[in-house]
Amino acid sequence: MTEPSDAPSATAADMAAPDRVPNRTAAFAALANLLGDRFSRAAGDRGQHGRNESYFPPILPEAVAWPETTAEVSRIIAICAAHALPVTAWAAGTSLEGHALAVEGGLSLDMTRMDKVLEVHPEDMLVVVQPGITREALNAQLRDTGLFFPIDPGANATLGGMAATRASGTTAVRYGTMRDNVLATEAVLADGRVIRTGSRARKSSAGYDLTGLFVGSEGTLGIVTELTLRLHGQPEAISAATCAFHDFARAVETVIATIQMGIPVARIEFLDEDVAAAFNAGSGADMPELPHLMVEFHGTPAGVKEQAERFGEIVAEMGGAHFTWADRPEDRNRLWKMRHGAYHACLGLRPGAMGVVTDICVPISRLAEAVAETRADIAAQGLVGPIIGHVGDGNFHALLLVDPNSPDEVQKAKWVAARMAARAHRLGGTMTGEHGVGMGKRHLMADEHGPAWQVMGAIKAALDPAGILNPGKVVPGPDSDALLRETRA
Amino acid sequence: MTEPSDAPSATAADMAAPDRVPNRTAAFAALANLLGDRFSRAAGDRGQHGRNESYFPPILPEAVAWPETTAEVSRIIAICAAHALPVTAWAAGTSLEGHALAVEGGLSLDMTRMDKVLEVHPEDMLVVVQPGITREALNAQLRDTGLFFPIDPGANATLGGMAATRASGTTAVRYGTMRDNVLATEAVLADGRVIRTGSRARKSSAGYDLTGLFVGSEGTLGIVTELTLRLHGQPEAISAATCAFHDFARAVETVIATIQMGIPVARIEFLDEDVAAAFNAGSGADMPELPHLMVEFHGTPAGVKEQAERFGEIVAEMGGAHFTWADRPEDRNRLWKMRHGAYHACLGLRPGAMGVVTDICVPISRLAEAVAETRADIAAQGLVGPIIGHVGDGNFHALLLVDPNSPDEVQKAKWVAARMAARAHRLGGTMTGEHGVGMGKRHLMADEHGPAWQVMGAIKAALDPAGILNPGKVVPGPDSDALLRETRA
Known part of the structure; x- marks a missing residue:
């Protein structure tokens, strides 16, 4: 292990004269020189960065780098740019769609060492973090502030990965998605330049929303090296419950009525009878094998009580039953831990x-x-x-x-x-x-967006003309026609 | 007046072979041919589209067009593209920063005839509108649905203008800004192509957030021809109040404490002693000439009561006085009408x-x-x-x-x-x-964004390479160095 680099950001020399023909040997030599043993071409390291929780077969990168500073990321990207080496960010490996797999080879940029909380500003309800921190680690560090970061995709993903995929999860109904909770970023562009987007103000009308553009761009427009996140007050009171329905449609109608009545639920999750069976078999639950809702209310004690009563009235009207409250923290934790384990519990079916x-x-x-x-x-x-x-x-x-x-x-x-x-x-x-x-899902992008997919491609081409950042993802490419033919066949 | 055009969107012929040298004569002839007397070069029409509420001197466009359909906007933009004619959207003229002034001449595209509510979906709490509708007209049409569109910049702006400037106003503290309340758009690009961004789903992770990119782009990336907006339930209970402070700092500290305690205020406005004097002189108010807060709470009756009590406790601790409640709708309306008239009342000072x-x-x-x-x-x-x-x-x-x-x-x-x-x-x-x-504010963009301003420029160049959409705004241009020198002098 070499000591952390204090190298400056990419220099003009780093950025000079990109090769037209990719030169792996020169690129890997430059990266090894920069990073020492934080650069690897070992099969074991490549294998660990070639599979995630998606159902795609393993795809190994050619090499792995572990940067520790923004300046290092900048120099790494500049080297990749100079040698036309693809670079795909990697962190917790919890993606379900293969985002972090290096489908065109090149470098896997492992961000997990950039996992620090850089600044906490409780008075402004925001925190500045590096992208490699996980949401559980972040909330553990925030515990004593009375604040928390609410976005909860289930997996213990990193904030960088969550921003890249515009993640959301169980609490988005109340707190929004990553789109709503990233205030600002620092990002390294495809030529190694470092930019900052957004500010610490809660809103701005100062030009294009580049923060919003980077959130959800899946590492194709830049590598995010810092995130400023909105925090929320830990609720004074929390109440959670499950209830069952004999007919899945009544469960769904309960949800629709709850949202339309404006009850500010913090979580409202549906699960069908198969999931209930999986929880019974795999998570030690004792639920009727029926469709269920799992809900949680956040607020003042009086507010939570009122929300719960109104929700209870809807459930009763819809013929719901088996209402079980989980008011003690340990009961709620058990409930949501079970919910987050649904993927693995269901695999057990x-x-x-x-x-x-x-x-x-x-x-x-x-x-x-x-x-x-x-x-x-x-x-x-x-x-x-x-x-x-x-x-x-x-x-x-x-x-x-x-x-x-x-x-x-x-x-x-x-x-x-x-x-x-x-x-x-x-x-x-x-x-x-x-x-x-x-x-x-890339083969479905034209179906979803029509000609707007080409606009995404134009933005990508403007910011990453050589296409080194997570190539083969999000935007149209040479393979798009084949992809679409495959789908429509 | 000609009948509304049923012309299709821009054709290949419209888009063909842009002139390198702007040809005004040909462009105006084509526009007149397309629009009949909904195209004008008359001095009176140009004058009406050359000044808004900003303090900039009048800048007249060369011509004005009044489209009535997306297809017409598409054909107009294609004609402008073919003849390198700048085109700047216009609507209510309430901008305070000269957004809609045609600083490089060309066409003022008056969107006020595209002012329809196209679809209301109360069950999904959304509405689809044309950009020329004003926020007051929209809420008048929504009244019977039990829903409302909360963003309130004060002026009776159009939704298109509000989206273009990422407007917010008094209610953003509770309901967010236009960024948070535009779900989807239809937009005409700089070559006349029509795209759709976003969907009616409340969230998506399907690629770059083009909706968010268009919101706040001030008509420089495309002309928005349709907006899908999030609606919110009309609150069951509303309560508003004013209170005065002998020291402006205590008023501001009251706000900080209110936000940090998580009281979900719907509005919390500060005004200083000069504004109070202006309200007394110009709006028939009878306020102590002291710094004030104006607040509003939305929620259930019990929730509003609880919010108001908690806020009242903070005010008391901070030494606030002259607490005046406005619970009757007519009193609240008077209060917020006065607040919205602050600009004109203050001019009266x-x-x-x-x-x-x-x-x-x-x-x-x-x-x-x-x-x-x-x-x-x-x-x-x-x-x-x-x-x-x-x-x-x-x-x-x-x-x-x-x-x-x-x-x-x-x-x-x-x-x-x-x-x-x-x-x-x-x-x-x-x-x-x-x-x-x-x-x-364009001369301040480099100060605010640093190299990220150049990224905005790259996006603009990718989507509008000839620079015909609201040229001279938002992004760097040939005049940027001069602008910056002027500022820093």
């Missing part, structure tokens, strides 16, 4: 199966229809596909459990997933509410 | 004076310091400069009242404004919280 995860989001009024049609498709294909979702946002997932050795089952799962995306579009929604595009 | 409006936004913890230093600067220059602001966001305005015939006073006002912008930057904030860049 069919040992050895591979999970194909879907992620559509529709206008709330179309939610019942979207879930019903999806259930019908899953049943018609004879698949096991538990459904779970952040239904307050109209967002839900089917986890399609298929035998990875059965091309027929894999094909059926892909058919269901493609139908779900098309359904989301027909209903005015989106094919991905929170997981992002990555490798899994 | 010095008849014949010109108002130079400033608009900084700082982290909330730095608000008292920012206001105090600004007051000291105004006093040191011997100016009258009432201060008023959306202080829950850390955003405030000084309205510097100067004799337009006194170069000395104008110079002093510019000095105060420049110091305010520099102060905002020093305190981690922004030089414009809500008014936008326009003509008035």
Whole structure:
């Protein structure tokens, strides 16, 4: 291990004269010289950076770098630019769509050593962090401030990865997504320049919203090296509950009514009878094997009481039952830990199966229809596909459990997933509410955006003309026509 | 008046072979042919589109067009592109920074005939509108739905203009800004292509946030022809109040404490003793001539009561007095009408004076310091400069009242404004919280954004390579160096 580099940001010499022909030897030599043993081409390191939680087969990068400062990231990118070496950021590896896989080879830029809280400003309810910090580590460090960072995608992802995919999760219905909670960034551009976007003010009208552009850009426009995040007050009172419904449609209608009545739920999650069974089998739960809602209320003691009463009235009208409150912190923690373990619990419904995860989001009024049609498709294909979702946002997932050795089952799962995306579009929604595009959804971008996808391509070309930043992701490329043909075939 | 055009969107012929040399004669002939008497070069029409509420001298466009459909906008832009004719959107003319003035000549695109509500979806709490509708007209049409569009910049601006400047105003502390409330757009690009951004889903991770990029782009990246907006439930209960403080700092500290305690105020406005005097003189108020806060709470009856009690406790601790509640709708309306009339009431403090409006936004913890230093600067220059602001966001305005015939006073006002912008930057904030860049703040963009301003320029060049959309605004241009020299002199 070499000592942390105090190297300045990229110099003119770093940026000079990009090769037209990629020169791996020269690039790797320069990186090794800069980073010492924080640069590796070892098979083990490459293997660790070649697979994540998605169902894509491993794709190994050619090399791995572990920067420790923004200045190092700047110099690394400048070296990559000079030698046309692709560079793809990596952190917790929790992506479900293969975002961080280096599909065109090159360098995996492991951001996990840049994991510091740089500044906490409780009086302004914001924090400045490096991108490699995980959300659990961040909240552990914030505990004594009375504040917390609410975005909760389930996995213990890094903030950088969450920003890159515009992550959200169980609490977005109340606190918004990463789009709403990143105030400012520092980012390294494709030529090594370091920029800052946004400010510490809560709002601004000073030109294009570059912060918003970087959030959700999946590392294709720049490498975010610092994030300024909005914090929220830890609620004075919290109350959580589960309730069951004999008919999934009544559960969904309960959600719709709750949102339309303006009850400010902090979480409202749907899970179907398969997920309840998975929790019973895998998480030690004792739930009726019926569709459920899991809710949480945040506020003052009086406010939480009022919210809970109003919600309870809706549930009663809809014929809900088995109302179970979890008011003690340990009970709530158990509840949400179980919820966050849903992916693994559901995999347990069919040992050895591979999970194909879907992620559509529709206008709330179309939610019942979207879930019903999806259930019908899953049943018609004879698949096991538990459904779970952040239904307050109209967002839900089917986890399609298929035998990875059965091309027929894999094909059926892909058919269901493609139908779900098309359904989301027909209903005015989106094919991905929170997981992002990555490798899994790029072929659907033209369907979702039409000619606006080309606009994304123009922005990419303007900011990364050589296409070194996470190539093969998000925007159209030489492979786009083939991708689209494959989908529509 | 010709009948509304059913012309299709721009054709290949429209888009063909842009002139290298602008050909006004051909462009105007094509526009007249397309629009009939909805195209004008008359002096009266040009004059009406050459001045707005900003303090800039009139700048007349060369011609005015009144499109009625997206297809017409597309054909107009294609004609402008083919003949290198600048095109600047126009609507209510309420900009305070000269956004809609055609500083490089060309066409003023008057969007006021595209003022329809296209679709209302109360069940999804959203509405689809054309950009020329005003916020008051929109809320009048929504009244019976139980929903409303909360963003309230004071002026009866159009939604298109509000989106273009990323407007906010008194309610942003609770409901966010235009950034948070535009879900989707339809926009015409610089070559006449029509795109759609976003969807009706409440969130998405499907690639770059083009909706967020268009919001705040001041008509420099495309002409927005349709907006999908988030609506909010009309609160069950509303309560408003004013209270006075003997010391402006205690008023500001009350705001800081209110925000930090997480009281979900719907509005919290600061006004200083000069504004109170202006309200007494010009709006028939009977207020002590002291610094004031004006607040409003939205929620359930019990929630509003609890918020008001908590706020009242803070006010009492801070030594506030003259607490006056306005619970009846007519009293609240009078209160906010007065607040919205503050600009004109303050102009009345010095008849014949010109108002130079400033608009900084700082982290909330730095608000008292920012206001105090600004007051000291105004006093040191011997100016009258009432201060008023959306202080829950850390955003405030000084309205510097100067004799337009006194170069000395104008110079002093510019000095105060420049110091305010520099102060905002020093305190981690922004030089414009809500008014936008326009003509008035472009020379400060490099100070605010550093090299990120060049990134905005690269995006502009990618989407509008010929620079026909609102040229001379937002991004760097041939005049940037001169602009910056002027500022720093």
